[in-house]
Amino acid sequence: MAERCLLSTGSEWSFELLETYDREIGRLAEQYRIDTYPNQIEIINSEQMIDAYAAVGMPLMYNHWSFGKQFLSNMKRYRRGQMGLAYELVINSNPCIAYLMEENTMPMQALVIAHACYGHNSFFKGNYLFKQWTNADSIVDYLLFAKHYIAQCEEKYGVEQVETLLDACHALMNQGVNRYERQAHLSPEEERHQAREREEYIQRNLNDLWRTIPVKEEKTQVKSERFPKSPEENILYFIEKNAPLLKTWQREIIRIVRKIAQYFYPQRQTQVMNEGWASFWHYTLVHSLYDEGLVNEGFMLEVLHSHTNVVFQPAFDDQRYSGINPYALGFNIYSDIRRICENPTPEDRQWFPDIAGSDWLDTLHFAMQNFKDESFILQFLSPKVMRDMRLFGIDDNDAHQYLEISAIHDEEGYRSLRQSLSAQYNLGNREPNIQVLDVDVTGDRSMILVHEMHQGRPLDAASTQEILKHVYYLWGFDVSLQSVDEYGKVQQRYWLPDSEQG
Amino acid sequence: MSIIIDRRLNAGKKSTVNRQRFLQRHHKVIHKAVQDALSQRSITDIDRGDNIRIPRKDLSEPVFHHGSGGRSEQVHPGNRQFHAGDRIKRPPGGGGQGTGDGDASNQGEGEDQFAFEISRDEFLDYLFDELELPNLVRKELKDATEFRMHRAGFTTKGSPERLNIVRSLRAAHARRIALSGKERKQIRELKRQLRELQVNPDCNDPEREEELRLEIQALNRRLRRMPFIDEFDLRYNSFTKLPLPSSKAVMFCLMDVSGSMTQSIKEIAKRFFLLLYLFLQRNYEAVEVVFIRHHTEARECNEQDFFFSRETGGTVVSSALKLASEIIAERFPPEKWNIYIAQASDGDNWREDIDRCREILSDQLLPLCRYFAYVEIAEAPQALWHTYQLLGQENEHFASQRIRSQQDIYPVFRRLFAKHPSSLAALRGFGYG
Numbered sequence: 001m002a003e004r005c006l007l008s009t010g011s012e013w014s015f016e017l018l019e020t021y022d023r024e025i026g027r028l029a030e031q032y033r034i035d036t037y038p039n040q041i042e043i044i045n046s047e048q049m050i051d052a053y054a055a056v057g058m059p060l061m062y063n064h065w066s067f068g069k070q071f072l073s074n075m076k077r078y079r080r081g082q083m084g085l086a087y088e089l090v091i092n093s094n095p096c097i098a099y100l101m102e103e104n105t106m107p108m109q110a111l112v113i114a115h116a117c118y119g120h121n122s123f124f125k126g127n128y129l130f131k132q133w134t135n136a137d138s139i140v141d142y143l144l145f146a147k148h149y150i151a152q153c154e155e156k157y158g159v160e161q162v163e164t165l166l167d168a169c170h171a172l173m174n175q176g177v178n179r180y181e182r183q184a185h186l187s188p189e190e191e192r193h194q195a196r197e198r199e200e201y202i203q204r205n206l207n208d209l210w211r212t213i214p215v216k217e218e219k220t221q222v223k224s225e226r227f228p229k230s231p232e233e234n235i236l237y238f239i240e241k242n243a244p245l246l247k248t249w250q251r252e253i254i255r256i257v258r259k260i261a262q263y264f265y266p267q268r269q270t271q272v273m274n275e276g277w278a279s280f281w282h283y284t285l286v287h288s289l290y291d292e293g294l295v296n297e298g299f300m301l302e303v304l305h306s307h308t309n310v311v312f313q314p315a316f317d318d319q320r321y322s323g324i325n326p327y328a329l330g331f332n333i334y335s336d337i338r339r340i341c342e343n344p345t346p347e348d349r350q351w352f353p354d355i356a357g358s359d360w361l362d363t364l365h366f367a368m369q370n371f372k373d374e375s376f377i378l379q380f381l382s383p384k385v386m387r388d389m390r391l392f393g394i395d396d397n398d399a400h401q402y403l404e405i406s407a408i409h410d411e412e413g414y415r416s417l418r419q420s421l422s423a424q425y426n427l428g429n430r431e432p433n434i435q436v437l438d439v440d441v442t443g444d445r446s447m448i449l450v451h452e453m454h455q456g457r458p459l460d461a462a463s464t465q466e467i468l469k470h471v472y473y474l475w476g477f478d479v480s481l482q483s484v485d486e487y488g489k490v491q492q493r494y495w496l497p498d499s500e501q502g
Numbered sequence: 503m504s505i506i507i508d509r510r511l512n513a514g515k516k517s518t519v520n521r522q523r524f525l526q527r528h529h530k531v532i533h534k535a536v537q538d539a540l541s542q543r544s545i546t547d548i549d550r551g552d553n554i555r556i557p558r559k560d561l562s563e564p565v566f567h568h569g570s571g572g573r574s575e576q577v578h579p580g581n582r583q584f585h586a587g588d589r590i591k592r593p594p595g596g597g598g599q600g601t602g603d604g605d606a607s608n609q610g611e612g613e614d615q616f617a618f619e620i621s622r623d624e625f626l627d628y629l630f631d632e633l634e635l636p637n638l639v640r641k642e643l644k645d646a647t648e649f650r651m652h653r654a655g656f657t658t659k660g661s662p663e664r665l666n667i668v669r670s671l672r673a674a675h676a677r678r679i680a681l682s683g684k685e686r687k688q689i690r691e692l693k694r695q696l697r698e699l700q701v702n703p704d705c706n707d708p709e710r711e712e713e714l715r716l717e718i719q720a721l722n723r724r725l726r727r728m729p730f731i732d733e734f735d736l737r738y739n740s741f742t743k744l745p746l747p748s749s750k751a752v753m754f755c756l757m758d759v760s761g762s763m764t765q766s767i768k769e770i771a772k773r774f775f776l777l778l779y780l781f782l783q784r785n786y787e788a789v790e791v792v793f794i795r796h797h798t799e800a801r802e803c804n805e806q807d808f809f810f811s812r813e814t815g816g817t818v819v820s821s822a823l824k825l826a827s828e829i830i831a832e833r834f835p836p837e838k839w840n841i842y843i844a845q846a847s848d849g850d851n852w853r854e855d856i857d858r859c860r861e862i863l864s865d866q867l868l869p870l871c872r873y874f875a876y877v878e879i880a881e882a883p884q885a886l887w888h889t890y891q892l893l894g895q896e897n898e899h900f901a902s903q904r905i906r907s908q909q910d911i912y913p914v915f916r917r918l919f920a921k922h923p924s925s926l927a928a929l930r931g932f933g934y935g
Contacts (some may be wrong), residue, residue, distance in 0.1 A: 015506060022504045039504035048509065051516040066563055068524030071517040072618035077551075079619070095505070102510055117504065163523070171564050183877035232674030315580020324579060390580035396592075397573040405588040408581055421577040432566045470564075 007294050011105035011302075015366040018043075021110045022117070028288045029118040031185070033361060034281065036121040037136060038095040041113065045102050049089065050074050052099060056264070059097060060143050061255075062150040064166050087306075090116040092124040094136040097146075107302040114285040119278025126369045127273070128268035138191075139263060145191060145255040153249050157485075165250055167259035168470035169236060174431055176236030177265045180321060195255075199248040200416055202241065210331050215412070231435035231450065235471070238436045244445060245476035254474070269372040276330015277368050279311055283331070314388060332385045333376070337364055340382065373425035381418045383409070393420045398456075429454055434481070445469070446478035453485045458492060468496040512856050525624070531556040532620070536628035552625050555615040625781070650725025651741040660738025669737035677735055682728060685721050751782045751872075752790045752834050754826050756845040757808065760797040760817045763848055766808055767879045770908060772845035772876050777915050778844050792829060796822035802829065819851045819886060820858040827866040839873040856889050868897050876902040877914060 007024065008017050022041065029036070044052070054071035055061035087104055093099040097117040100109055124130050135142075169176070232238040239246075254475040267274070286303050287444045289295045313328035316319040340348045341360035349356045353365045367380055386409040393416065395406040406420070407413030423429050437450040449471070451459055466483065472479045483492040525532060535554045556634045620628075637638075656669055699707060755775045782789045793808040794800050797815035800822040826843060834841060851859070858928070868874060874897075876890050883904065890902040903914040 015508070019504075022506070026504065041504055041506045043507070044509045044511045048512070048516070054517045054520060061522060063519045065520060065523035065527045068517060068520030068522070068559060069616070071521055072524060073616065099509075159523070162529070167563070175563055204545065231587045309663050315581050315582075316578035317580065321578075321580075324577070389579045390581040391577050391579055393575055393577050394583050395573070395575050398571045401574070401592065402589040403592055405584045405586055407586050407588070408577060408584055410586070413586055417577060420575045423575070424577055432568055434566055451566075453572065455573040455575060457568045460567050460569035465564070466562070466564040467566055 005293075006296055007289075008106055008297060009298075009307050011107065013104070013106040013109045017106060018109060022113050024037070024289060024294060025110065025114050025118060025285055028285050029114075029122075029281070031288075032168075032281075032284070033365065034118050034122045035059075035125055036096065036118055037093075037125050038243070039121060040095040040097045041117060042097060042099050043102055044099045046078070049086070049099065049101055052089050057091060058143055059091060059093075059140060060147055062147045062166075063154075064170075065163065066167075066170065078220045088112040088116045090120045090265075092120075092130060092134055096121040096124065096142075105302065107299045109305065110215040110289070110295075110299075110463060111282050111286060111306060112127075115278045115285050117281035118285065119272060119281040122281075123270070123277045123368060126365070127266070127270060129269060129372055130368055133266050134263050142191065142259065146260070149195075149256065150253060151453075153253060157249065162253065164473065165253055168256065168473050169254055171467045171470040172236050172239075172474075173261045175434055176234060176261040178234050178237070178262065179428075184484075186390040195252055198251070198255075202248070204250060226437075227439050227441045228436060233433070233435045235434065235436055235449070236261075237476045239471075242439070243475050246474070253395060266372075270376075272326040272333075272370065272425065273368065273376050274330070275327045276332075276334050279307070279327050279331040280334040280364075283307055283335075307377070315390070317442050329377075329385075329389070332389065333380050334364060334367070335383075336382050336385050337367055337380055337383075344382075351382060352380075359478050374422050374427075377425060378418060378422040381421065383414045386414060386417055389403055391417055391421065393417050432457075432459055444478060445476075446480065447475050449479065449481040451481060451483040453483050453491065456485060458483060459493075461494075464494055465496075468494055472496045525620070527815060530563055531561075533628050536620075536625060539625075552620060553617055554620055555617045558616045561616060649743045654742040656737045657740040658737065660740065661732045661865045664738040664741075666737045666739050670731065670735050673737055674731040674735035676734060678728060678730075682725055685725050689718055689721050689725075692721070703754060715810045742803070750788045750838065751840040751842060752792060753782055754780060754792045754794060754829075754841070754843040755808065756794050756796070756822045756843065756847075757816055757817070758797070758822075758847040758850065759808075759811070759813055760815055760850065761796040761813075762850050767848055770879050770905060770911060771877070772809055773903070773908070774846060774915065775844055775910050776877070777911065778842065780842075781915075782842060790834075792826075793823050794825055794829075796825075801827040816852065817847075817850045818855050819847065820855050820862055823859055823862040823867060827862060829872075830867075830870055832880070836870045843867065843871050843874045844873070845876045847876075849877060849880045849885060849886045851885050853885065856885060859886070860889050860893060863893055863900075864896070868900060869892075872899065874900045876900075878902065878904045879906075880904065881906060 007020050018041065022039070047241060050071060050110045052059075055073050056067075061067065066226075087101055087108055089099040096117065098113075098121070100116075104112060104477050124134075124136060130136075134171055150166075152164060183352045230240065236254055236258045237370075240251045240258065243251075246254075286295070286300070290300050297446050311325070311328045311331045313325045335356065338360045340352055341358050343355035367376065371379060390409055392408040393406040393413070395404045397404075407416040409417065433452045433454065435450055435452070437448045438450070440446050468479055479496045480492040485491050532554055535556050536552070539552050559831070656666060696718070697712060699705060699711050699714070753775075757763070757771055760766075777790065779789065780837050791805075793803050793805055795803055795811075796818065797807050797813050798818045799820065803811075804827065822845070830836065830841060832875070865876070876886075878884060878887055887902065890900075894900045894902055905911055905914050
């Protein structure tokens with residue numbers, strides 16, 4: 001290999017150097033068939049980073065006290081040195097915006113460019129969930145629209161009103177996503193236009209639903225069919241469309257929160273995959289730089305040092321342990337896929353007959369594009385990774401006084417371990433499954449929510465009662481929630497207003 | 503192709519609005535936290551923000567999440583000793599909610615307090631809530647005794663030592679040019695005629711020549727008679743007198759620490775002293791604070807003792823006044839220091855001592871100090887009150903007020919330090935205008 005000259009030697013970065021590194025990394029990424037949105041790399045300082053944190057990482061966001069709370073707490077922890085700031089922050093948009101901290105050294109900036117601008121960026125562009133659920137082209141425009149719209153509402157109806165509404169919406173944010181449908185992409189203008197059309201349509205339709213003029217007697221006698229016909233999992237959507245008393249602007253704000261929740265939904269489902277993918281590529285790309293003689297040993301030492309920190313997995317009994325590090329797990333799985341393709345062992349051939357010995361780049365891209373955490377783990381977590389990480393499962397059943405080790409990294413345990421780890425990343429298990437069961441359309445307009453318990457796990461009572469207040473505020477009429485176990489038996493009921501109890 | 507943008511120059515502060523919203527929303531809790539924080543602070547240490555802790559439950563953002571119970575299975579890394587089927591004790595507090603679970607409380611670090619920082623101004627705002635403090639502080643003190651001369655252009659009148667020579671000569675020059683215009687024009691004309699006579703070969707008229715010469719001489723004489731400098735030309739440097747507040751102030755805090763003063767009374771007093779300190783601090787470069795506590799005898803002490811040490815005994819107010827006047831004589835010459843005295847008491851005093859107090863005040867202290875403020879923290883007027891009322895009527899810069907509760911402090915303070923002496927006098931009695 002021809003000896004190339006070093007791109008830089010010191011730790012100071014400059015804009016020229018950033019460009020050079022970005023060009024070189026981009027060139028290498030292309031060789032690995034990494035397909036990205038164009039990059040927009042922005043250099044920011046620590047305060048701006050904390051700002052960005054507070055606005056859930058978005059370049060612009062509507063105003064709300066909870067972001068202020070986030071900001072204050074981050075600021076404080078940062079000043080006290082309790083919290084390090086991320087080296088970068090990247091936004092799923094087109095062009096893909098990546099924030100780089102000015103404090104980073106040149107090797108760090110290069111690492112971060114490889115990680116964010118090529119790793120995450122290509123994940124956003126390639127993964128099926130992002131393709132299906134988010135629209136990178138219009139998110140920034142949509143946020144701008146949302147910010148303006150909410151600011152206008154604040155002017156018209158008062159900050160307090162808007163704030164209460166947003167509080168309620170935020171509480172239901174996780175229940176504000178569609179899991180199975182997909183609407184067509186809309187441009188911001190269409191969005192605005194539709195907002196107006198919706199206004200008229202909803203008012204018309206609502207009036208129909210809540211018609212108070214008595215219908216013929218016989219008809220009301222027959223218990224009219226349930227509304228909604230089948231339980232609705234997207235509570236915010238249901239409220240937006242059907243709550244009788246909401247004003248149009250309130251519906252629009254609910255919609256905004258819903259849209260943003262939907263935008264983040266894929267990110268919550270692909271933590272391991274996304275971080276693992278980015279870590280795998282920063283590792284591989286920087287090594288390629290080194291192989292070509294573009295960077296020296298000092299550079300690599302620093303890069304490897306932070307890489308090791310990023311993918312460090314403390315053991316369960318370590319002080320620093322706070323769950324499985326998605327960077328570590330993802331990085332290990334991707335690296336192992338490459339190993340299985342390049343140097344398969346007999347065990348791999350038995351476990352992964354399809355991919356053992358195949359082209360690693362093809363397989364890796366396939367793995368990135370077509371899975372979410374849950375299915376990715378189920379598909380690709382190899383016995384070797386389980387052994388290396390020394391994974392073990394704990395069965396926690398409140399019927400027993402003790403915890404039981406259900407499986408460890410051995411021949412008998414691999415499958416069940418993989419299954420439970422996969423289930424652990426299934427949002428459907430992690431978050432309570434709550435749906436709108438029925439609304440008493442002809443009577444007192446009360447709404448019944450149902451929580452279908454997963455493995456007998458109840459809701460947290462205090463917060464549930466709090467959230468019901470928010471639901472009540474949005475719905476405008478009585479709200480009740482029942483937790484139903486596997487056998488259809490109601491285990492727990494919550495009411496609002498409380499007086500109805502009994 | 504990548505674009506690289508330097509955003510560092512963009513103002514940060516994106517979160518300012520959100521931050522304010524947060525503070526507004528949790529106004530009550532923060533307010534209380536600030537009030538609590540005050541008791542741990544020294545008066546002179548008011549000039550900074552603070553760490554505020556408020557209960558986390560007050561600002562929760564609830565989301566649906568699982569409570570403890572039920573059955574769950576979690577996978578953890580780093581197994582060393584376990585085998586499948588091993589049973590282990592349930593760790594305390596660890597319910598069905600594993601670490602792998604969502605982020606129901608995303609900063610849950612086992613703390614039930616939410617801590618953050620507020621700035622100094624915010625701290626003061628909360629401390630003197632609804633008191634419009636900034637309005638007050640913006641007022642200037644109009645009580646300066648020293649003056650500084652300040653250049654203010656030039657005048658035509660003044661004393662000789664302020665004569666500005668350059669300006670005066672310039673004025674004289676201008677005057678001479680202006681007044682001699684006609685003569686010089688005539689001279690020029692005459693000289694031209696003379697020259698013509700001399701040069702023209704046709705005419706030969708010595709008489710006329712002589713005549714012209716004489717005329718020119720006469721005109722020159724007239725020019726020379728014009729004064730080189732006139733009183734009219736004189737310019738003087740002008741100065742105006744600017745009041746120069748003395749840059750140093752000393753504040754005497756006098757407080758009764760006898761048994762009758764409860765801790766809550768002291769708290770009220772502390773706020774009053776604090777306000778005074780703030781007020782002085784905005785107006786003077788350096789503010790010193792002298793604490794004098796007294797029961798039957800007075801002692802200078804540090805702030806800690808001043809507010810927290812407790813002694814029993816009777817009350818002899820004059821002892822404190824006497825000590826104050828001694829300290830002034832010793833360390834704070836009135837021509838260099840602006841002396842402020844603030845006295846807080848529950849109004850108790852020995853009857854025999856009251857006359858003595860009055861004597862010390864009117865003979866020694868009041869002539870020296872810039873302002874004497876007395877606050878009586880009591881429900882009904884006490885012994886000292888009546889005497890001090892009389893003193894107040896005689897002296898402009900003596901004021902007394904009664905404070906019944908925390909809320910009274912600021913209005914009282916405002917009345918005490920009202921801008922105009924006239925309105926002060928009007929207010930001192932009963933008026934609330």
